[in-house]
Amino acid sequence: MNVRIGYLYPDLMNIYGDHGNVLTLVRRCRWRGIAVDVDELKPGDPVLPGRHDIFFMGGGQDREQVMVARDLIEVKGEAINREIEDGAAALVICGGYQLFGRFYRPFDGEELPGIGVFDAYTVAGRKRCIGNVVAKSALGGKAGLVVGFENHSGKTYLGQGCTPLGMVTVGCGNNAEDRTEGAVHLGAVGTYLHGSLLPKNPGVADFLIERALSRRGHLLPLRQLDDTIELRARQAAIARAKKTH
Amino acid sequence: MNIAARSVLAFGKSVGAATRVFKLGGGSTLPGRIARRLYPGFVPSMVRELPLGCALVTGTNGKTTTSTLLASVLDGAGITPVHNRTGANLMAGIASALIRESDLSGKLAARIGLFEVDEAALPAAIRETSPRLVLVNNLFRDQLDRYGELDTLAGRMREGIEGMDGGATVALNADDPLVASIGDGLEQKVVYYGIQSERYASDTMQHAADSKHCTACGAPLAYEYYLFGHMGKYRCPECGRARPEPDIAAVDLEMLGMEGTRCTISYPGGSVRLRVPLPGLYNVYNVLAATAAGLALGVEPETVFAAVESFTAAFGRVERVDAGDHQLLMILAKNPAGFNEVIRTLSTQPGRKDVLLALNDNIADGRDVSWIWDADFEMFTGRLHNVTCSGIRGWDMALRVKYSELGEASLAVETDLERALDASLEKVASGGTLYVVPTYTAMLDLRAVLVGRGLVTPFWEG
Ligand SMILES: [Zn+2]
Numbered sequence: 001m002n003v004r005i006g007y008l009y010p011d012l013m014n015i016y017g018d019h020g021n022v023l024t025l026v027r028r029c030r031w032r033g034i035a036v037d038v039d040e041l042k043p044g045d046p047v048l049p050g051r052h053d054i055f056f057m058g059g060g061q062d063r064e065q066v067m068v069a070r071d072l073i074e075v076k077g078e079a080i081n082r083e084i085e086d087g088a089a090a091l092v093i094c095g096g097y098q099l100f101g102r103f104y105r106p107f108d109g110e111e112l113p114g115i116g117v118f119d120a121y122t123v124a125g126r127k128r129c130i131g132n133v134v135a136k137s138a139l140g141g142k143a144g145l146v147v148g149f150e151n152h153s154g155k156t157y158l159g160q161g162c163t164p165l166g167m168v169t170v171g172c173g174n175n176a177e178d179r180t181e182g183a184v185h186l187g188a189v190g191t192y193l194h195g196s197l198l199p200k201n202p203g204v205a206d207f208l209i210e211r212a213l214s215r216r217g218h219l220l221p222l223r224q225l226d227d228t229i230e231l232r233a234r235q236a237a238i239a240r241a242k243k244t245h
Numbered sequence: 246m247n248i249a250a251r252s253v254l255a256f257g258k259s260v261g262a263a264t265r266v267f268k269l270g271g272g273s274t275l276p277g278r279i280a281r282r283l284y285p286g287f288v289p290s291m292v293r294e295l296p297l298g299c300a301l302v303t304g305t306n307g308k309t310t311t312s313t314l315l316a317s318v319l320d321g322a323g324i325t326p327v328h329n330r331t332g333a334n335l336m337a338g339i340a341s342a343l344i345r346e347s348d349l350s351g352k353l354a355a356r357i358g359l360f361e362v363d364e365a366a367l368p369a370a371i372r373e374t375s376p377r378l379v380l381v382n383n384l385f386r387d388q389l390d391r392y393g394e395l396d397t398l399a400g401r402m403r404e405g406i407e408g409m410d411g412g413a414t415v416a417l418n419a420d421d422p423l424v425a426s427i428g429d430g431l432e433q434k435v436v437y438y439g440i441q442s443e444r445y446a447s448d449t450m451q452h453a454a455d456s457k458h459c460t461a462c463g464a465p466l467a468y469e470y471y472l473f474g475h476m477g478k479y480r481c482p483e484c485g486r487a488r489p490e491p492d493i494a495a496v497d498l499e500m501l502g503m504e505g506t507r508c509t510i511s512y513p514g515g516s517v518r519l520r521v522p523l524p525g526l527y528n529v530y531n532v533l534a535a536t537a538a539g540l541a542l543g544v545e546p547e548t549v550f551a552a553v554e555s556f557t558a559a560f561g562r563v564e565r566v567d568a569g570d571h572q573l574l575m576i577l578a579k580n581p582a583g584f585n586e587v588i589r590t591l592s593t594q595p596g597r598k599d600v601l602l603a604l605n606d607n608i609a610d611g612r613d614v615s616w617i618w619d620a621d622f623e624m625f626t627g628r629l630h631n632v633t634c635s636g637i638r639g640w641d642m643a644l645r646v647k648y649s650e651l652g653e654a655s656l657a658v659e660t661d662l663e664r665a666l667d668a669s670l671e672k673v674a675s676g677g678t679l680y681v682v683p684t685y686t687a688m689l690d691l692r693a694v695l696v697g698r699g700l701v702t703p704f705w706e707g
Contacts, residue, residue: 011457011465015386020618020648027648061394063463131612149613196618199644229647232658233640240637244612 002035003212006052008076009060009068010040013096016151018058020196021091024205025054032223034213043071047079052088053212055080059094059194069099069112077115084117089187089211091204093197097182097190098122098154118183118190119161120174122154129153129172132241133193135181137166141203146181147237148193148200156192158183165191170241187211200234202227250290251351253280257344274333277340288336288373291343292358294351297324299358299374300538303367303402304382304424306583307531308334310523311382312361314535314556319357321552322544326359334363336373357542364398368405378541379406380416381424382534385474385582386616395423396460403427416537418530419491420476426460428489436541438533439491442498442508445526446470446477461486473526474582493537495529502594503574510550512540517550523563525590527583566700571673573695575681577688579610581619587682588624597630597654600680601669603662603687604634604642610684614638622649629654631672635665636687662687663694 007022022038029036039052060068072080084090092100101120104112114121130151137146146166155175158164164174165182173181174192182191189204191197198205206222213222257276280287292299302312316328329342339360347353362370364384371379381402384395406415411432418424419439428435448470457475459466464483471477480487492513499507506521506529521532532553539549566573578584591598606614622645632654634642639660646656659665666681673679683691695701 014619016613017615017618020615020645023618023648027650061396063396063458067463149615151613194613194615196615199618199648200641229640229643229658233638233644236638236640236660240606244606 001033001213001216001218002037003029003053003209003216004051005036005038006041006047006055007038008041008055008057008096009043009064009071011042012064012068013058013060015059015061015094016149016194017196018093018194021058021093021198022056024196024198025056025208028202028205028225029209031225034209041076043067044075047076047083049079049082050086052083053215054208055083055088055090055092057090057092057096057099059096065095065099066112068095069104069114072099072115073113080115081117084186084188087187087211087215089208089215090117090189091198091208092188092190093194094152094192097192098156100188100190101156101183104154117188118185119159120156120183120190121159122156125153125155125175127153127176129176129192131171132237132244133168133171133173133181134238134241135166135168135171135173135193137181139165139184139189139204139207140201143234145234145238146193146197146201146204147234147241148191148195148197150192151194152192156183161185165189170245195237200230200237202230247290249284250287253284253287254291254344254347254351255349256280256283257341258349274335274337274341276344277333277342278337280340280344281337288340288343289375291340291347291351291353292374294353295327295356295358297357297542298377299360300326300378300380300542301360301362301367301370301374301376302380302382302534302538303362303364304380304418304534305364305385305580307382307527307534308361310528311380311531311534311538312359314531314553315538316359317556318535318539318544318549318552319359319542321548322539324357325355326357327353327355328359329361334361335366336369339370339374364402367402368408371405371409375410376413377410378414378416378538379409380534380538381418381427382530383418383421383476384423385580399423399427399460406431406433409433414541416534416541418476418534419489420472420478420530422466422475422479422488423460425489426486429461436493436537437489437491438493438537439488439495440472440476440498440526440529440533441491441494441496443470444498445500446472459484459486473530473586476530493533493540495533498526498529500526500593503590510536512536512546515546517546519550519554522554522556525586527586564701566695568670568679568695568700570675571670572678573670573681574678575683575688575691577685578682579684581616581621584617584620584682585624588621591680592624592628597628598680599631599669599673599677600629600682601633601635601665602642602646603636603665603681603683603691604638605636605684605687605690606638607686609686614641617642617645620645622646622651625649625651625654627652631655631657631669633657633659633665633669633672635659635662636684639665662690666691666694
C-alpha cells in the first residue's frame with residue numbers, strides 16, 4: 001500500500017503551521033505501515049493523471065496568493081478538478097480554500113478567479129475573524145467536533161454544489177453569518193481552520209487517507225491508532241475556545 | 246514642562262506606587278496608560294526634557310536583549326538612559342518608564358531616552374518621541390493574528406520612519422531583506438549591519454522562513470546562503486536588488502554553544518575580536534544592532550565593546566538559576582525562528598538534554614499556537630533525554646513532540662507549570678542542567694515560582 005501526496009506551492013502557501021498537516025498525513029500513514037511520498041508541486045509543475053492521491057495547499061499572504069491563482073488557472077486547475085472527480089482527496093486551508101472556490105472578490109481591483117472545486121465564492125470583509133473555532137462535523141470522530149484557529153477577513157458563501165465541513169458553535173466560520181465552516185466536495189475538504197488542523201483532528205486526517213487508499217482499490221478499514229495525546233490536545237483547545245470568546 | 250503634564254505625572258507616580266504595594270504587578274504599564282488617557286500630550290512633553298533625545302529599538306526577535314545591551318553601552322558612556330526595561334513596549338509602557346524615572350517636578354535624571362517598541366507601535370512611538378535613532382532588527386512572522394501581513398507591517402513602519410527628522414539615523418539589519426528594504430532611498434542617514442560569514446550557513450531555508458520575495462519587483466529572491474531563518478545573503482535575479490553591504494559586520498565566527506560566540510566585529514575605522522557572551526547567532530545580531538546604535542549615538546567604540554563583553558542576559562531571555570543540586574537554564578522562545586535557534590544552540594552541545602517546554606496562549610504569547618508546527622523539532626532527534634510539556638497548551642506541545650518522533654526521549658505532560666518544574670527537575674541527574682523553554686507568559690509564571698522559592702529576584706527590583 002502506498003499514498004502519494006501532492007503538496008501544492010509549499011514555498012508560497014505555508015502560513016500558520018500548514019506544514020503540520022502534511023507531517024500528520026505522513027506519520028499516520030507510516031504508523032500503519034503505509035508507504036508515503038510527498039511531491040512538491042511548484043509554479044509551472046504539471047499535475048499528472050492518477051499520480052497524486054491527496055492534494056494539500058495552505059494559506060499565504062496576498063502577494064503569494066495572486067501568483068498562485070495565476071498558476072492554478074493556467075497550469076494545474078483543470079487537472080486538479082479532474083483528479084478530484086476521479087476520487088483523489090484534498091485538503092486546502094484558508095487562502096488555498098478560497099482559491100479552490102469559484103472566485104475571490106476584493107474591495108477594489110480585479111476579481112481573482114478560483115478553480116471551482118467547491119461551489120463557493122469569497123468576498124473581502126471589513127472585519128477580521130481571529131480566534132479559536134469549534135464546529136460540529138461529521139468528520140469530527142466520536143465527539144463529532146473539529147477544532148482549530150481561524151484568521152481571515154474574506155467571507156465565503158457556499159452554493160448548492162457542496163456541503164459545509166461543519167457548523168460552528170464557537171467562532172466565525174465561513175462568513176460569520178450562516179454558522180457554516182469550510183466545504184466538502186467528494187474527497188476534497190476546504191476550511192479556514194489552521195492550528196495545525198490535522199494533528200488535533202485525526203478524524204479529518206483519516207478521512208483523507210481512507211479516500212486515498214480506496215482510490216487505489218484498498219477498501220479495508222484503517223487500523224486504529226493511539227490518539228490519547230491528540231484527543232487531550234483537542235479537549236484543551238475546546239476548553240480554551242470557550243474561555244477566550 | 247507644562248502644568249497638565251506635571252499634574253498627570255504626580256497622579257501617575259501614585260498609581261505606580263499603589264500597584265507595587267498591592268502587588269498588581271510591576272506597575273510597568275498602568276500609570277502610563279492612565280497618564281496618556283488624562284493627557285494625550287504627556288509623552289511628547291516629557292521627552293522634550295531629554296537633552297540627548299530618544300532612540301527606539303524594534304523588531305520581532307531580540308528587542309529586549311538589544312535594548313538592554315544598548316542601555317549598558319550608554320551606561321558605560323556615562324549617559325544612563327530612561328528605559329522601559331521590562332518588555333512594556335507599547336506607548337503606555339514608555340509613558341510609565343518616564344513617570345517612574347522622573348521626580349515630581351518632571352525632572353528626569355536621565356539625559357537620553359531608550360525605548361524598545363512593539364513593531365506595530367513604531368509609527369505612534371515615532372510621532373510621540375521624535376527619535377534621533379530608530380533601529381529595526383528583524384521581521385519574522387510572529388503573532389500575525391495581531392499585525393496582519395508582514396509586508397503591510399513593514400510598509401507602515403517605513404511610513405513612520407519617513408516622517409522622522411532628516412538628521413535622524415536609521416539602523417537596519419542588512420541580512421533581512423524586508424528590513425533592509427526600509428532603507429531604500431530614505432532621506433535620513435541609514436546604517437546597515439550584518440553577519441559576513443558562511444561558516445554556520447546552510448543552503449536551505451528553515452520552515453520558519455518568512456521573507457522570500459523581492460520587495461521591489463516581487464520575484465523570488467535567490468540566496469547564496471541562509472544564516473538564521475530568512476537572514477542571509479540574498480539577491481533578486483530579476484531586478485538586481487541585493488543585500489546592502491553592511492557598515493558594521495561580524496566576521497570569523499566561532500560558536501561556543503551556551504557560552505556564546507567568538508567573532509570579529511568590523512566597523513568604520515577599525516575592528517575588534519570579542520566574545521559575545523550570549524548563545525546563538527540571533528544574539529550576534531543583537532550585539533551588532535546594539536553596536537550600530539551605540540556608534541550612531543556617538544559612543545566611543547572601546548566603550549561599546551567593553552559593555553558588550555561584560556554583558557549578562559536580559560531578564561528571562563536567557564537566565565541561569567541555581568536550584569540546589571541542579572542548574573536551570575531558562576530560554577524564552579516565542580516564535581518558530583526563536584525556537585529553532587534555541588534548538589540549534591542546544592544541539593551544538595554534547596550529551597542528551599532534559600527539557601521543559603511550556604506553551605501558553607495568552608494574548609501576550611499570541612492566542613494562535615500553530616507556530617509550533619513551523620519550528621524544526623526534528624533537529625532535536627537523538628539529543629533529548631526527558632521532555633516535559635507544560636502550560637495552558639501543554640497538550641498541543643506534546644502533540645508536536647509526538648509527531649516529530651524523538652526516538653528514545655521520554656515524554657511527559659503536566660499542564661500545571663509548578664508541578665511540571667518539580668517533576669522535570671526530579672529527572673535531571675545530580676549536578677545536571679534542566680533546559681526550560683517557555684513562551685512569554687509561561688516564563689513570567691515560572692519566574693514567579695522561582696521568586697517564591699527565593700531563587701531569583703522579582704524583575705521590577707532587578
Ligand atoms: Zn526584484
